[in-house]
Every structure is written in C-alpha cells, then in structure tokens.
Amino acid sequence: MRGMHGLAQWQGATTCLAFAVAYDGAEITTAEGLADGKTLHPVQQAFLDQDGFQCGYCTPGQICSAVGMLVEAAAGQPSHVTAPASPADKSAEITLSDTEIRERMSGNLCRRGAYVNILAAVRHAAATSGGQP
Numbered sequence: 001m002r003g004m005h006g007l008a009q010w011q012g013a014t015t016c017l018a019f020a021v022a023y024d025g026a027e028i029t030t031a032e033g034l035a036d037g038k039t040l041h042p043v044q045q046a047f048l049d050q051d052g053f054q055c056g057y058c059t060p061g062q063i064c065s066a067v068g069m070l071v072e073a074a075a076g077q078p079s080h081v082t083a084p085a086s087p088a089d090k091s092a093e094i095t096l097s098d099t100e101i102r103e104r105m106s107g108n109l110c111r112r113g114a115y116v117n118i119l120a121a122v123r124h125a126a127a128t129s130g131g132q133p
C-alpha cells in the first residue's frame with residue numbers, strides 16, 4: 001500500500017501490518033497501480049528486464065519498496081549507510097550504490113533468494129530513470 005501524491009507526501013506502508021481503517025480516505029497505489037495503462041512503470045520494467053523475481057511472491061512488495069526508495073533518495077533522505085554530507089554542501093545528492101540500495105531495500109524478504117537480480121533491477125531502474133521514481 002503506497003500513497004503517492006508527489007515526493008513530499010509519499011508514505012510507504014507494510015500492508016500486512018496495516019490497519020485498513022487507518023487509511024480511510026487516503027490515496028493508495030499498489031504495485032499493479034504503478035503502470036500507466038499497458039505501459040509498465042520503469043521499476044516494473046526493470047524487474048522484467050533483469051529477471052528480478054522467481055516465483056513472484058515477494059515481487060509486488062519489492063517493486064513498491066524500490067519505487068519508495070527512489071522517491072526517498074531523490075528527496076535527499078539519507079539511509080543508515082549514506083555518507084554524511086559536508087555542512088557546506090547543500091546540494092548533496094545521494095548516490096545509489098549497491099550498498100545504499102541493499103540498505104534501503106532491507107526488510108524485503110525473498111524466499112527464493114532472488115536478491116542478486118532484485119539488486120540489478122533496482123540499480124537498472126535507478127540508472128535509467130536518473131534516480132527519479
């Protein structure tokens with residue numbers, strides 16, 4: 001479950017732990033809702049192009065988390081592994097290294113262990129979208 005109203009209002013939610021009534025009136029976007037008609041979202045396409053799944057059980061959550069982490073990184077939100085920016089550097093951009101992607105995607109479990117290709121898919125989506133969600 002993801003509400004997407006632009007970068008400032010993006011908020012991800014772990015749906016299996018979410019109480020549905022708490023989101024009454026919220027705009028919710030699921031993995032399926034990311035596509036524009038028959039055109040896949042760049043992250044969805046990257047998962048296909050990079051074989052970022054095996055059974056597909058975890059894929060909707062992985063895709064939503066990937067989109068969310070791209071939004072957060074584009075907004076300059078640091079993760080636990082983001083190098084501290086110099087106080088003089090007001091425009092510090094976050095480089096989505098493999099370590100940064102792994103940290104931001106942590107908590108998304110894949111029973112099939114497709115992590116190598118999930119990482120490749122997120123890296124590919126970040127590179128082809130210029131880091132924009």
Ligand code: FES
Nearest residue numbers: 054055058110111
């Ligand atoms: S692809 Fe099946 S659980 Fe991740």
